[in-house]
Amino acid sequence: MKTLLRLMIYVRPSAGWVFIAVTIMILATIIDLVAPWILREIFDEGIDKRNMAVVLWLTLSLAGIQALKSAGMFVQGYTQELVGQNVVFLLRKELYSHLQRLSFSYYDRAQTGQLMSRMTGDIEAVKNFVGFGAMNLFTGMLTFLGTIIFMMTMQWKVTLISLITIPFILFVLWRFNHKVGPAWSNIREQMGRLTTTLQENIAGIRVVKSFATEKVEQRKFAERNEQNFETNMERAKLEAKAFPLMGFYGGLTFVLMIWIGAIFVARGEMSLGTFMAFQWYTWGIIWPLNMLGWQINIMQQAVKAAPRVFEVLDTPLDIVSPAGGTETAGMKGNVVFDRVTFHFADQDAEKDQPILNDVSFRVKQGEVIGVLGATGSGKSSLIGLLSRFYDVTGGCVWIDGVDVRDYELDGLRSSIGIVPQETFLFSASIRDNIAFGYPEATQEQIENAARKSQIHSFIESMPNGYDTRIGERGVGLSGGQRQRVALARAILMDPPILVLDEATASVDTATESAIHEALLEVMKGRTTFIIAQRLSSIQHADRIIVLERGRLTEQGTHKELNEGNGFFRQLFDKQKQIAHE
Numbered sequence: 058m059k060t061l062l063r064l065m066i067y068v069r070p071s072a073g074w075v076f077i078a079v080t081i082m083i084l085a086t087i088i089d090l091v092a093p094w095i096l097r098e099i100f101d102e103g104i105d106k107r108n109m110a111v112v113l114w115l116t117l118s119l120a121g122i123q124a125l126k127s128a129g130m131f132v133q134g135y136t137q138e139l140v141g142q143n144v145v146f147l148l149r150k151e152l153y154s155h156l157q158r159l160s161f162s163y164y165d166r167a168q169t170g171q172l173m174s175r176m177t178g179d180i181e182a183v184k185n186f187v188g189f190g191a192m193n194l195f196t197g198m199l200t201f202l203g204t205i206i207f208m209m210t211m212q213w214k215v216t217l218i219s220l221i222t223i224p225f226i227l228f229v230l231w232r233f234n235h236k237v238g239p240a241w242s243n244i245r246e247q248m249g250r251l252t253t254t255l256q257e258n259i260a261g262i263r264v265v266k267s268f269a270t271e272k273v274e275q276r277k278f279a280e281r282n283e284q285n286f287e288t289n290m291e292r293a294k295l296e297a298k299a300f301p302l303m304g305f306y307g308g309l310t311f312v313l314m315i316w317i318g319a320i321f322v323a324r325g326e327m328s329l330g331t332f333m334a335f336q337w338y339t340w341g342i343i344w345p346l347n348m349l350g351w352q353i354n355i356m357q358q359a360v361k362a363a364p365r366v367f368e369v370l371d372t373p374l375d376i377v378s379p380a381g382g383t384e385t386a387g388m389k390g391n392v393v394f395d396r397v398t399f400h401f402a403d404q405d406a407e408k409d410q411p412i413l414n415d416v417s418f419r420v421k422q423g424e425v426i427g428v429l430g431a432t433g434s435g436k437s438s439l440i441g442l443l444s445r446f447y448d449v450t451g452g453c454v455w456i457d458g459v460d461v462r463d464y465e466l467d468g469l470r471s472s473i474g475i476v477p478q479e480t481f482l483f484s485a486s487i488r489d490n491i492a493f494g495y496p497e498a499t500q501e502q503i504e505n506a507a508r509k510s511q512i513h514s515f516i517e518s519m520p521n522g523y524d525t526r527i528g529e530r531g532v533g534l535s536g537g538q539r540q541r542v543a544l545a546r547a548i549l550m551d552p553p554i555l556v557l558d559e560a561t562a563s564v565d566t567a568t569e570s571a572i573h574e575a576l577l578e579v580m581k582g583r584t585t586f587i588i589a590q591r592l593s594s595i596q597h598a599d600r601i602i603v604l605e606r607g608r609l610t611e612q613g614t615h616k617e618l619n620e621g622n623g624f625f626r627q628l629f630d631k632q633k634q635i636a637h638e
C-alpha cells in the first residue's frame with residue numbers, strides 16, 4: 058500500500074490526464090450499464106408491443122452510444138499510455154540524477170547489472186500498472202458494482218441467486234494474489250542477477266576469452282536463465298490454475314442466470330426484456346472479475362518492482378556539496394593533510410587496520426610531490442580524499458586553509474585534474490573525449506593539451522584525426538595512448554592541482570621521459586602529485602612522500618631520502634640493480 062501511495066507522487070503531475078481518462082472511463086461504464094437497459098426496452102416496449110418505431114429509435118441510440126464509447130476509448134487509451142509514460146519519464150529522470158550524485162562508496166558495492174535492470178525492466182513494470190493496470194482496475198470495479206446495482210433494481214431475487222458463485226471467484230482471486238506476489242518478487246530479482254551476469258561477461262569478455270572460460274560463463278548464465286525460466290513457469294502455472302477456474306465460475310454464473318431467469322420469466326415475475334438484459338449484464342460481472350486476475354498480475358509486478366527502484370532513490374548521499382560552500386575560483390593549491398585517518402565504509406573502524414593512519418604533510422602551491430609506496434599502501438586513497446571521492450574518518454584535509462568538506466563540491470573536483478590508473482574513454486570522438494570536462498574548449502586548446510601529453514601527432518595520423526570515434530573502453534587505442542588521452546583531458550581543465558596516478562605506467566620509457574619533459578611546463582605554478590611505483594616517474598618531484606601500509610614513513614627530497622635507509626633507498630638500490638642486470 059505504501060508503495061502504491063508513493064507511486065501516486067509520480068502520477069500527480071499528470072493529474073489532468075488522469076482526470077480525462079477516468080472521466081471517459083466513467084462515461085464508458087455508464088454506456089455499458091445503459092446498453093442492456095435499452096435492450097430490455099427494445100424487447101418489452103418495442104418487440105412485445107409490436108412497436109417498430111421504438112425498436113428503430115432504440116437500436117439507433119444503441120448504435121450511437123456505442124460509437125461514442127469507441128471514440129472515448131481511443132482518447133482514453135492514449136491518455137492512459139501518456140500517464141504511464143510520464144511516470145516512467147519522471148522516475149527514470151530522478152533515478153538517473155540520483156545515480157549521478159551517489160558516492161564512490163555506493164559504486165564500490167553496487168552491481169551495474171542490477172542498476173541497469175532497475176532502470177529498465179523494473180521501471181517498465183511500474184509503467185504497465187500505473188498506465189494500463191490501475192485505470193482498468195478502476196473501470197472493472199466500477200462496472201462490477203454498477204452492473205449489480207442495475208440488476209438489483211430490475212430483479213433483485215434473480216440477481217442475488219445468480220451471484221452465489223461470486224465468493225468462489227473472489228476466493229480464487231485472493232489465493233492467486235497471495236501466491237503470485239512472491240513469484241514476481243523472485244522474477245524481478247532474478248532478472249537483476251541475469252543482467253549482472255550479462256553485463257559482467259560483456260565488460261570482462263577479454264578476460265573470459267584469454268582464460269578460455271567461455272563454457273564456464275555460459276554455464277553460469279544458463280543456470281541463472283534456467284532459474285528465471287522456472288520461476289516464470291511457476292508463475293504461469295498459478296495463472297493456468299486460477300484463470301480457468303475463474304472462467305468456470307463465471308460460466309456457472311451465466312448458466313445460473315439463464316436457468317433462474319427462465320424460471321422467473323415462466324412465473325411472470327420477470328419480463329423477457331429484463332431476461333435478455335441480464336444476459337448482457339452477466340458479462341459486466343464476469344469480465345471485471347476475470348480481468349481482475351490480469352490486473353492483479355500487473356499490480357504485483359509493479360509492487361515488487363517499485364521498491365527496487367525506490368531502494369536506489371532512498372540511498373542517502375553521503376558526500377554532498379555543503380550549503381553555501383566556498384567557491385574555488387582563484388584556488389592556489391596549498392595542500393595540508395592534518396593527522397588524516399581513513400577507513401572505507403565497509404570496514405570496521407574499531408577493528409580493521411585503517412587504510413591511512415595519522416598521515417600529516419604540507420604541500421606548497423606549485424610544488425611537485427612524488428607519492429611513493431608499495432602496491433596497496435594507500436596512495437590512491439590519499440588522493441581520493443583530496444577530491445572528496447571519500448571523506449576522512451579522522452583528521453582533516455585543507456586546501457588554501459579551507460577544509461575540503463567546506464568547498465562547493467563541483468568546483469573542488471574541477472580544480473583537481475586527475476589522470477587515474479584506469480582510464481575510461483566514452484564512445485565518442487577523440488576530440489570529445491579530451492574535452493570531456495571542458496566541452497566549450499576550442500580546437501586550439503584541445504590540440505595544445507594533446508601536444509603536451511604527447512598524443513597530438515598520433516591523433517593527426519589517424520584517418521579522421523580528432524573526429525575519430527573510439528569505443529567505450531577506448532578500443533583501437535593502446536593502453537599508453539588511452540592514458541595520454543586522459544592526460545590531455547586533465548591538462549585541458551587547467552586545474553590548480555594536478556594528480557597523476559600511475560599516469561605514465563603504461564608508456565615506454567622514452568615516451569614517459571618525453572611526457573615528463575612536456576609536463577615540466579604544465580606543472581609550472583600547479584601543485585602536482587605524481588603517484589608512482591618506479592623512481593623514473595618521480596624524477597622531477599621537488600619532494601617525495603613514502604607510504605607504507607597507510608602510514609607516512611618518509612618524506613624529503615631525492616637527496617635526503619637517498620641518504621636514509623628506508624623504502625626509497627631500498628627501491629632505488631633495487632631498480633639500480635635491475636638496470637645493471
Ligand SMILES: Nc1ncnc2c1ncn2[C@@H]1O[C@H](COP(=O)(O)OP(=O)(O)OP(=O)(O)O)[C@@H](O)[C@H]1O
Pocket residue numbers: 165401403412430431432433434435436437438439478590
Ligand atoms: N573500495 C574499497 N573498499 C575497501 N578497501 C579498499 C577499497 N579500495 C581499496 N581498498 C584497500 O585499500 C588499500 C589501499 O588501496 P589503494 O588503492 O589506496 O592503494 P595504492 O597504494 O594506490 O595501490 P596501487 O599502487 O596498487 O594502486 C588496499 O589494501 C585495498 O585493498
